[in-house]
Amino acid sequence: MRTVSIDPITRIEGHLRVEIQVEDGVIVGARCSGALYRGLEEILRGRHPLDAQRITTRICGVCPLAHSTAASLCLDDALGVEPPRNGQLLRNLIYGANFLHNHILHFYHLALPDYLPARALPGALSPGTDEDRRFSAAEAERLAGHYLAALDMRRKAQELVALFGGKMPHDMSIVPGGVTHRPAPGDVAAFRFRLKEIAGFIEGTYIPDLLLVAERYHDYFELGKVGKLLTFGCFPLDGDRLFPAGAVLDGGPEPLDPGEIREGFSRSWYAGEGPRPPWEEEAVPDPDKATAYSWIKAPRYRGEACEVGPAARATLALAHGPPQFREIAGELLGEAKATPEQLGSAMGRHLARGIEALFLARAMEGWLADLDPSAPVATSVTVPDEARGQGLTDAPRGALGHWVEIAGGVIARYQVIAPTTWNASPRDERDVPGPIERALEGTRVAGDGLLEAGRIVRSFDPCLACAIQ
Amino acid sequence: MRGEPLAVVWFQAAGCTGCSVSLMNAAYPDIKDLLLDEIVPGKSITLVFHATLMGPTGRPALEVLDRAPGKAAGDYLLVVEGAIPTRHPNFGRVGERPMAERAVELARGAVGVVAVGTCASYGGIPAGAPNPTGCVGIGELLRREGGAVPVVNVPGCPPHPRWFVETVAHLLLHGPPRPEELDGAGRLRAVYPDLVHDNCPRRADFDVGRFAPGFGDEGCLYELGCKGPYTDANCPYHGWNGGVNWCIKAGHPCIGCCEPEFPDYPSPLFRKATAQEAEASYRRSG
Numbered sequence: 001m002r003t004v005s006i007d008p009i010t011r012i013e014g015h016l017r018v019e020i021q022v023e024d025g026v027i028v029g030a031r032c033s034g035a036l037y038r039g040l041e042e043i044l045r046g047r048h049p050l051d052a053q054r055i056t057t058r059i060c061g062v063c064p065l066a067h068s069t070a071a072s073l074c075l076d077d078a079l080g081v082e083p084p085r086n087g088q089l090l091r092n093l094i095y096g097a098n099f100l101h102n103h104i105l106h107f108y109h110l111a112l113p114d115y116l117p118a119r120a121l122p123g124a125l126s127p128g129t130d131e132d133r134r135f136s137a138a139e140a141e142r143l144a145g146h147y148l149a150a151l152d153m154r155r156k157a158q159e160l161v162a163l164f165g166g167k168m169p170h171d172m173s174i175v176p177g178g179v180t181h182r183p184a185p186g187d188v189a190a191f192r193f194r195l196k197e198i199a200g201f202i203e204g205t206y207i208p209d210l211l212l213v214a215e216r217y218h219d220y221f222e223l224g225k226v227g228k229l230l231t232f233g234c235f236p237l238d239g240d241r242l243f244p245a246g247a248v249l250d251g252g253p254e255p256l257d258p259g260e261i262r263e264g265f266s267r268s269w270y271a272g273e274g275p276r277p278p279w280e281e282e283a284v285p286d287p288d289k290a291t292a293y294s295w296i297k298a299p300r301y302r303g304e305a306c307e308v309g310p311a312a313r314a315t316l317a318l319a320h321g322p323p324q325f326r327e328i329a330g331e332l333l334g335e336a337k338a339t340p341e342q343l344g345s346a347m348g349r350h351l352a353r354g355i356e357a358l359f360l361a362r363a364m365e366g367w368l369a370d371l372d373p374s375a376p377v378a379t380s381v382t383v384p385d386e387a388r389g390q391g392l393t394d395a396p397r398g399a400l401g402h403w404v405e406i407a408g409g410v411i412a413r414y415q416v417i418a419p420t421t422w423n424a425s426p427r428d429e430r431d432v433p434g435p436i437e438r439a440l441e442g443t444r445v446a447g448d449g450l451l452e453a454g455r456i457v458r459s460f461d462p463c464l465a466c467a468i469q
Numbered sequence: 470m471r472g473e474p475l476a477v478v479w480f481q482a483a484g485c486t487g488c489s490v491s492l493m494n495a496a497y498p499d500i501k502d503l504l505l506d507e508i509v510p511g512k513s514i515t516l517v518f519h520a521t522l523m524g525p526t527g528r529p530a531l532e533v534l535d536r537a538p539g540k541a542a543g544d545y546l547l548v549v550e551g552a553i554p555t556r557h558p559n560f561g562r563v564g565e566r567p568m569a570e571r572a573v574e575l576a577r578g579a580v581g582v583v584a585v586g587t588c589a590s591y592g593g594i595p596a597g598a599p600n601p602t603g604c605v606g607i608g609e610l611l612r613r614e615g616g617a618v619p620v621v622n623v624p625g626c627p628p629h630p631r632w633f634v635e636t637v638a639h640l641l642l643h644g645p646p647r648p649e650e651l652d653g654a655g656r657l658r659a660v661y662p663d664l665v666h667d668n669c670p671r672r673a674d675f676d677v678g679r680f681a682p683g684f685g686d687e688g689c690l691y692e693l694g695c696k697g698p699y700t701d702a703n704c705p706y707h708g709w710n711g712g713v714n715w716c717i718k719a720g721h722p723c724i725g726c727c728e729p730e731f732p733d734y735p736s737p738l739f740r741k742a743t744a745q746e747a748e749a750s751y752r753r754s755g
C-alpha cells in the first residue's frame with residue numbers, strides 16, 4: 001500500500017490537504033484535511049448584530065454573496081423582518097450573478113486544466129502533465145482560447161454582481177431587511193446587456209465545451225459518487241424557492257427538516273466530540289488534539305454524510321422544481337448521455353452546474369423584468385435585545401446555514417455550517433467518512449492517483465475558507 | 470529593451486482569496502495582460518506560484534514553493550495574501566509546514582514583499598478581536614523575526630485591482646519605494662492619496678446636513694455610520710468593477726476596509742463615529 005499526500009490541492013479556494021492510500025491500483029483510503037483556522041465565529045461574538053453580514057461576507061472572496069445572503073436571512077429571521085418584493089428581487093439578481101460567476105470560473109479556470117494538455121496553457125497555468133489527455137490538438141487549442149475568453153466573462157459577471165451589489169468581491173448592498181442599492185433606470189439597462197452577453201457565452205461556449213468534456217470523459221459519470229444529497233434550496237420569492245430544499249438519503253427526495261442537522265468534531269481540532277445542533281454547539285479549538293486530522297468539522301443530516309452542491313439542487317429541482325428547469329436538465333442530460341442518478345458524480349457535478357447556469361440566466365431575465373426601480377428596496381430594522389435567527393440557503397457550492405443568538409443587543413453566538421464543511425468533512429464519531437473521502441475511496445487509478453483524485457476533489461468545487469471560517 | 474520578467478511567488482495564508490479574485494477583475498491592463506504582456510515598457514512579471522490558478526497540484530506545485538527561497542536573492546517578488554497565524558503552528562499550514570515559517574523563509578529570499586489586502590498588511594479580519602489565532606500582517610511578522618526585507622502594503626478588503634497594478638508598476642519602474650514615498654501605514658502615498666470623504670459625490674449633502682435616514686435613501690451616509698471621513702482610498706474617482714458601482718454609490722456606508730484597525734475600529738459598522746474617533750483615526754493615517 002502506498003500513501004500519497006496531495007498538499008496543496010491547487011485550483012480550489014484555500015488550504016486543503018488530501019491523503020490517499022493506493023493499493024493494487026485502487027484508492028482504499030482517503031483523508032481530507034482543512035489546514036487553516038481563523039475563528040470568525042469567535043470574532044463575531046460580542047459585536048453588533050448588523051456587523052454580521054459584512055464580516056461574514058469576508059469569510060470567502062469567491063462566494064461572498066453566499067454569506068451576506070445567509071447572514072441577512074438569519075438576521076431577517078432574528079429581527080422579524082422581510083424585504084419588500086423589490087428588495088428580494090434585487091437580492092436574487094445579485095446572488096444569481098454570483099452563481100454565474102462561480103460556475104464560469106470553476107469550469108474554465110479551476111477544473112478544465114485537469115483535462116487540457118500541458119502545452120495548452122502558458123507558464124504556471126499549465127497543468128504540467130499529458131497524462132490521460134483526450135482532446136485533439138485543435139480541440140485543446142479551442143478550449144484554451146475559451147479559458148482566456150472566460151477570464152473576461154467572469155470579470156463581467158462580477159460587474160453584474162456589483163451593479164446592484166455595490167462591489168465585488170465582498171458585496172456592499174445586501175443587508176437585513178433588503179438591499180441598500182436603489183437601482184436607477186440606467187443600472188437596469190447596464191444589467192440587462194451584461195446578463196445578455198454572459199447568457200450568450202453560457203449557451204454558445206460554456207455548454208458546448210462542457211458537453212465535449214463530458215463526452216470524452218464519460219467514464220467520470222461513474223467516478224466520485226457519494227449517494228446522499230442535501231440542499232437548503234435558494235432564491236426565495238413570493239413564499240417559494242426557485243430551487244427547492246430537500247434531501248435524498250436512501251429513497252426518493254424528501255422534504256428538509258433543519259432540526260436534523262448535527263455538527264460533530266471527533267476527528268477535528270476542537271476539544272470534545274459534539275455532535276450538537278448548531279444552536280448548542282461549543283467548539284473550542286484544540287490544535288494539539290491527537291485523534292484529529294482536520295480543522296473542518298463533521299456536519300451530518302439524520303446522521304448521514306451528505307453531498308451538497310449543484311447535484312443535490314438539480315436532483316431536487318428535477319423532482320419538485322419549475323418545469324423550465326426539468327426541460328433544460330432533460331435536454332442536457334440527453335445530450336451528455338447521462339442519467340439523473342449520475343448527477344452526483346465527478347462529471348455529473350460539472351453538468352449540473354452547466355444546467356443551473358443556463359436555467360438561472362433565464363430566471364434572472366424574468367426577475368429583472370419584474371423589478372420596479374421606484375419601489376422601496378429595504379424594510380427598516382430594529383435590533384432586539386434578545387433573539388435567535390436561522391438563515392438557510394444554498395450557495396453555489398451547496399447548503400449553507402448561519403445561526404445567530406442575540407443577547408444584550410450583541411451577538412452572543414454565531415454559527416456557520418458551509419457547503420465545504422459538509423463535502424470535505426472528516427470522519428465522524430462513528431468513523432463514517434466525509435463525502436469527498438467517500439467519493440475517492442474505491443476509485444481505480446492508473447498511477448499514483450494524483451490525477452484521478454484531483455479531478456474528483458475539484459468536481460466538488462471545494463472552498464476551504466468557507467469550510468472552516 | 471525587454472529585460473527578464475520578474476518572477477512572482479503569490480503566497481496565500483489566512484485569507485479568503487478575495488484579493489486574488491479582485492485582481493482578476495482588473496481592466497486595462499486586465500489579468501491576461503498582467504500575466505502575458507509587459508506591464509510597463511520593457512518590464513513584465515511571470516507568475517511562478519499561485520495556488521488558486523496554477524496548473525500543477527500536490528508535490529509538483531509544492532516543489533515550486535520549496536525551491537523559491539533557494540534561488541539567488543532578488544530573483545522573485547513575494548506577494549502575500551492573507552494574515553499569518555502565529556499563536557500555534559497548527560492554525561495554518563501549507564505543504565505540512567506552518568504558514569509563518571514558510572512566509573519568513575520566502576520573504577528572506579525575495580527582492581521585496583507586497584502585502585496585498587488588509588489581512589496581509591495589518592492582520593485584517595482574522596486579527597479582529599479577540600484575534601483567536603494571533604494573526605499579524607507580513608510586515609509585523611518580519612519585524613518580529615528581525616527581517617530587513619522591504620514591504621509595501623496594498624490594503625483593502627479586498628484592494629481595488631488598480632491599487633495593486635499601480636504599486637507593481639511603481640516597483641517595476643522605480644524599484645523599492647523610498648521611505649518618503651510611503652505613508653504612516655506603509656502604503657504608497659500615490660496610490661492612497663485622499664480621504665473618501667474629500668471626493669465623495671454625497672459630500673454636498675454632508676455640507677448642508679442632509680443625511681440619509683435609512684438604507685436606500687438619498688443623502689449623506691454619515692449618520693448611518695459611514696467611515697469615509699477617516700478612510701484613505703480613491704474609490705470615489707474610479708468606482709469598482711469597471712466603475713459600475715462602489716459602496717457609497719450603492720447606498721452603503723464606507724466601512725473603512727483599507728484602514729489598519731479594520732475591522733475593530735469601524736465596528737459597529739453602522740454606528741456613527743464620534744468626533745474623538747474621527748480625530749484619532751485622522752492623526753494615525755495622516
